[in-house]
Each structure stands twice: as C-alpha cells, then as structure tokens.
Amino acid sequence: MSASETFGGGVAVITxxxxxxxxxxxxxxxxxxxxVVLADVDAAAIAALREEICAAGGTAIDVVCDVRVATSVQALADKVFRDLGAVRLLINNAGVEQFGYLWDTPLANWQRIVDVNISGVFHGIRAFLPKMMSTARPAWVWNLSSIGGVAVxxxxxxxxxxxxxxxxLTECLALEVETAGHADHIHIQAVLPGAVASNIFESAGGVDSGDTGAAESQRAAMLDIKAEAMDPLAAAEVLFDQAVSGRxxxxxxxxxxxxAMTERARVLSTQQAPQLREHRRFDPTQN
Ligand SMILES: NC(=O)c1ccc[n+]([C@@H]2O[C@H](COP(=O)([O-])OP(=O)(O)OC[C@H]3O[C@@H](n4cnc5c(N)ncnc54)[C@H](O)[C@@H]3O)[C@@H](O)[C@H]2O)c1
Incomplete structure (x- = not known):
C-alpha cells in the first residue's frame, strides 16, 4: 500500500x-x-499554515495547545475526537533544544526540556492512545526522538x-501495545531525524551565567549544519513512506x-567510555 492509500482520508494530529x-x-x-490538526503554542504560525493548506485545497484546523500541560493536550484530544472523529495518525513532534554545560543550565531551561520533550510525548499518549486502541481501526503513533537519541x-x-x-519510552510503548493485544492495528513508531531545516537552534535555550561562550559556540556549530540540513517536506515524504513499509x-x-546507531551499538557492546569527537557532532555531509 502507498502512503496515500494508507493515510489518505484519515485525520493526522501533529504537535x-x-x-x-x-x-x-x-x-x-x-x-x-x-x-490535518495543527497544534502548537505559536497561534500565528499554525493559523498561517492552516490558511496555506486550505488555500491549496486541503483540510486543516489549528488548535493552540501547550504539550507541557496535560489538560491542554486532553482538551485537544477531546476536540479532535468530538469534531473530526477517529485519529489515524498522532505525531508527538513538539520539541525544544538547550545549549551549554549541564552545571550552568538554568533550572527553568532544564524543566522546559523535560516538560516539552518528555512529558509532552507522555501527555499525547495519555490523551489519544486509549481512544485509538478502543476501535479496531488501524492507527499510528509517531514519537519524535532524534539522532541525538542514540548519540552522546x-x-x-x-x-x-x-x-x-x-x-x-517509544520502545517500551510498542511492547506494551503488543502485550495489551492491540499490535494488530496500532502501530507505534520512533522517528529519528538527522539534520532537518527548522527553527530549533534559534529558539533553543542557552545559559545566563557560567560559560555562556561555550553554550553560544555550540549553538553556532549547530546553526552551521543548517545550510546542509534536509528540507522538511522531503523529510516528511521519507517518513511517511517508511511508516507504510512497517519499520x-x-x-x-x-x-x-x-x-550513529551502529556507533552507539559498538560503544555499548564494547563497553567503551564515551569519547570526545573532534567536531562534537555527527557530520551530516557524510550522508
Ligand atoms: N530539526 C532537526 O534537525 C531535528 C533533528 C532531530 C530531531 N528533531 C526533533 O524534531 C521535532 C521538531 O523540531 P524542529 O526542528 O522542527 O523544531 P522547530 O523549533 O522548528 O519547531 C518546533 C515547534 O514546536 C512548537 N512548540 C514548542 N514548545 C511547544 C509546546 N510546549 N507545545 C506545543 N508546541 C510547542 C514551536 O512553537 C515550534 O512551532 C523536535 O522534537 C526535535 O527534537 C529535530
């Protein structure tokens, strides 16, 4: 089945x-x-995207939602199931970055990472998955990890x-869905993007005191890779095609x-200590 045969006609919720x-x-x-249900804290951005999608002949709604807040994500789910019916694809995508030495990291910035990147995904699972599992309809949940989910x-x-x-969390969730007997129609998938053009490094947190220079030079190094980063539309096409193939x-x-996955497996299997790389990151030009 192609991606349009599998997903066409269904509802996608994207944080x-x-x-x-x-x-x-x-x-x-x-x-x-x-x-398409466009969920974000940036009301203007999702309103503009909704207009663009609708002008191109598509169907979209925008819902302001803060994934840090469980009740906000629950309100999103209630609205979607009430107004649009079954959800075929939930993408727990909202995420933020943070630069700087761990010991310099402001408490609020640490909390922001935990609340958006981790709790946000949990809130999505909690609000949507039980309803998705309650029917026999096929449905997909994608959680956004990263190449940073296997690299240090x-x-x-x-x-x-x-x-x-x-x-x-996503690997455990897949096992739980299988254990609970829903793996025949619920597909849990982990998304690991490499460098994809976005605003994530500009909107990333830094440090207020301590070694601010180190934090900002790491931000600059990451911004450098943006020039070679993949186009988000091209990335989306790859992800949808892979999802249909059942990966x-x-x-x-x-x-x-x-x-990076192979390197992680090698380090763990040889029980080596983490080693500092010259460039502190995987080079996307080696693709
Ligand atoms: N861009 C990359 O190279 C890359 C690589 C690997 C993984 N990722 C992951 O992809 C996901 C998307 O990142 P991106 O690069 O497109 O970032 P981005 O900054 O371009 O977009 C993130 C969006 O999330 C929204 N957001 C932030 N906090 C929110 C909240 N509390 N509730 C709801 N929405 C919120 C922002 O307003 C923004 O529109 C993230 O989980 C990120 O970790 C990105």
Whole structure:
C-alpha cells in the first residue's frame, strides 16, 4: 500500500506543527489527503499554515495547545475526537533544544526540556492512545526522538537525555501495545531525524551565567549544519513512506542516522567510555 492509500482520508494530529519538521509533516499529510490538526503554542504560525493548506485545497484546523500541560493536550484530544472523529495518525513532534554545560543550565531551561520533550510525548499518549486502541481501526503513533537519541554530545546534555528518553519510552510503548493485544492495528513508531531545516537552534535555550561562550559556540556549530540540513517536506515524504513499509525506526537520512546507531551499538557492546569527537557532532555531509 502507498502512503496515500494508507493515510489518505484519515485525520493526522501533529504537535509543534507551526515550524520545521512538524510543518513539513503537516504539508505532506495534507498532500496525501489527510485532514490535518495543527497544534502548537505559536497561534500565528499554525493559523498561517492552516490558511496555506486550505488555500491549496486541503483540510486543516489549528488548535493552540501547550504539550507541557496535560489538560491542554486532553482538551485537544477531546476536540479532535468530538469534531473530526477517529485519529489515524498522532505525531508527538513538539520539541525544544538547550545549549551549554549541564552545571550552568538554568533550572527553568532544564524543566522546559523535560516538560516539552518528555512529558509532552507522555501527555499525547495519555490523551489519544486509549481512544485509538478502543476501535479496531488501524492507527499510528509517531514519537519524535532524534539522532541525538542514540548519540552522546557535550553541551547539549538535557536535549540528548530527553531524546534518549523518548526513544526508550517509544520502545517500551510498542511492547506494551503488543502485550495489551492491540499490535494488530496500532502501530507505534520512533522517528529519528538527522539534520532537518527548522527553527530549533534559534529558539533553543542557552545559559545566563557560567560559560555562556561555550553554550553560544555550540549553538553556532549547530546553526552551521543548517545550510546542509534536509528540507522538511522531503523529510516528511521519507517518513511517511517508511511508516507504510512497517519499520519501527523511521529515519530521515538512513545512512547518516544509521551510522550513529551502529556507533552507539559498538560503544555499548564494547563497553567503551564515551569519547570526545573532534567536531562534537555527527557530520551530516557524510550522508
Ligand atoms: N530539526 C532537526 O534537525 C531535528 C533533528 C532531530 C530531531 N528533531 C526533533 O524534531 C521535532 C521538531 O523540531 P524542529 O526542528 O522542527 O523544531 P522547530 O523549533 O522548528 O519547531 C518546533 C515547534 O514546536 C512548537 N512548540 C514548542 N514548545 C511547544 C509546546 N510546549 N507545545 C506545543 N508546541 C510547542 C514551536 O512553537 C515550534 O512551532 C523536535 O522534537 C526535535 O527534537 C529535530
């Protein structure tokens, strides 16, 4: 089955749809014939995207939702199930970055990472999955981890920690769905993007005191890779095609992210200590 045969006619709910990867996923889901629910804290961004999608002949609604707040995500779910019916695809995508040494990290920035990147995904699962499991209809849940879910990088520890958490949460969730007897129609999938053009590094937190220079030079290093980053629409097309093929790990750049997965497996299997890389990151140009 093609992505449009599988997903066309269904409802897609995408958190963090106002920019970057989420906006690309929303545009592509609409092209596949899905009704798209755009959820974000940035009301202006999702209103503009809703207008763009509708002007192109698609169907979309925008709902302001803060994934940090369980009641906000529950209100989103209640509205979607009431107004649009069954959800075929939930994408827990909203996420934020943080730069700087861990010991310099402001408490509020640590909490922001935990609340958006980890609790936000949990809130999505809690609000949507029981209803998705309650019918025999096929449905998909994608959680956004990252290449940072399998790599270790200094000066981004809270983010890297959160993406490892999302990967583990998603792997456990897949087993739980199977244990509970829903794996015949509920597809849990982990998304591990490599570098994809977005606003994530601009909107990332930094540090107020301590080594602010180290934090900002890491931000600059990450902004440098944006020039070579994948287009979000192209990334979305790859992810939808992989989802239909039944893979568990959905990967925007299979070679580049795959090499990080292989490296992680090698480090763990040889029980080596983490080693500082010269460039402190995986080079996307090696794709
Ligand atoms: N861009 C990349 O290279 C890359 C790589 C790997 C993983 N990811 C992951 O992809 C996801 C999307 O990131 P992106 O790069 O497109 O970022 P982005 O900053 O371009 O977009 C993130 C969106 O999430 C929204 N958002 C932030 N906090 C929110 C909240 N509390 N509730 C609801 N919405 C909120 C923002 O307003 C924004 O529209 C993240 O989970 C990120 O970790 C991105």
């Amino acid at each position: 963090g749809a106002g920019a970057g990867i989420g906006a690309g996923l929303a545009r592509h889901a609409s092209r596949l014939g899905m009704t 990088v200094p000066l981004q520890a809270p983010y890297i920690m959160s993406k490892h958490a999302v990967l583990a 568990f790990y959905l990967i925007t750049q299979p070679e580049y992210v795959g090499s």
